[in-house]
Amino acid sequence: MTPQQKVALVESVKDRYGLNLALVVVDLPKSTWYYHQKHKVDYEEKYGHLFPILEEIARQHPDYGVPRIMPELREVYDLGVNHKVVERLLGIWDLSILRSTRRPKPSSIRQAITGAGNRANLVAQREEIGLFQVLYTDFTELRYADGRRRAFLIPIIGHTSKLAFGWAVGEHPDTSLALQAWDRAKGTCRQLDIVYAGMIMHHDRDSVFTSYAWTAQLLLEDGLQLSYALRGAKDNPEMEAFNSRFKTEGRSLFLEAQTLGDLIAVVEMRMNYYNTERRHSSVGYVPPMTFIRQAQVDLENRF
Numbered sequence: 001m002t003p004q005q006k007v008a009l010v011e012s013v014k015d016r017y018g019l020n021l022a023l024v025v026v027d028l029p030k031s032t033w034y035y036h037q038k039h040k041v042d043y044e045e046k047y048g049h050l051f052p053i054l055e056e057i058a059r060q061h062p063d064y065g066v067p068r069i070m071p072e073l074r075e076v077y078d079l080g081v082n083h084k085v086v087e088r089l090l091g092i093w094d095l096s097i098l099r100s101t102r103r104p105k106p107s108s109i110r111q112a113i114t115g116a117g118n119r120a121n122l123v124a125q126r127e128e129i130g131l132f133q134v135l136y137t138d139f140t141e142l143r144y145a146d147g148r149r150r151a152f153l154i155p156i157i158g159h160t161s162k163l164a165f166g167w168a169v170g171e172h173p174d175t176s177l178a179l180q181a182w183d184r185a186k187g188t189c190r191q192l193d194i195v196y197a198g199m200i201m202h203h204d205r206d207s208v209f210t211s212y213a214w215t216a217q218l219l220l221e222d223g224l225q226l227s228y229a230l231r232g233a234k235d236n237p238e239m240e241a242f243n244s245r246f247k248t249e250g251r252s253l254f255l256e257a258q259t260l261g262d263l264i265a266v267v268e269m270r271m272n273y274y275n276t277e278r279r280h281s282s283v284g285y286v287p288p289m290t291f292i293r294q295a296q297v298d299l300e301n302r303f
Helices: 003-017 019-026 030-046 048-060 066-077 083-092 095-100 108-120 175-191 212-221 237-256 260-276 288-302
Strands: 134-137 140-144 149-158 164-170 200-203 225-228
Touching (some): 048 066, 048 083, 066 083, 108 225, 134 175, 134 237, 140 260, 149 260, 175 212, 237 260, 260 288
Parallel strands (some): 134 200
Antiparallel strands (some): 134 149, 140 149, 149 164
């Protein structure tokens, strides 16, 4: 660690632990500390006239680094300053923070959702929902290894059938995990001879569900319609109810799983139970898979 790095570390902790203790811990002589402090004050005083200018540039052009700040100083403010001086002043005055904390511009997908307003929630606009018309999804956290570790589950649930069409478990709630769940859901649809093109997938406006990879796969490749909850969990009660029930009923088994592989095996067992054995009041006290099979038979008999 260089003396400059030690000085910076002492600066960050001295108010909490005291200057003397901080100097001892990093093995920095007090004379060196005071030298750097005096040099810093002298440096700020020497270039103090640049503070309002650099602050203005940082606010007006938050993407600018030193290479772009230099011509701005020359051409707009008629100032010739060494780039090393500018780089150091940005650090001393923490102006780099202004350049790194601006709110990113919303993606075109998010802009489209915002522009659609209430129309972005396709489910809320439907008076009736048919058997295979709406799917729900969302991430939820699972604790395992006696509660010491966590993973994320993303199920995909049918509105009317209550069937868990697909699911995935992983360490991170990212787009890759969501697409794994969707691939499994498509496999279930093919197994049951269900056409998923035209279905509505309802979820919140999480970055995963507004990502290009997710929207391109479901909307463009697979022909689904995407529906967005505008009030978070309040606009996705079916998903919230499933996640809460699934986690409560399997909690002890999840906690007993000691590895991620163990947890995935337990989730698979519980999903199979949920789909093929657990009776659901909303579908006539039969398992979702039984309900779907009966509905398909009834539909065939009509024709």
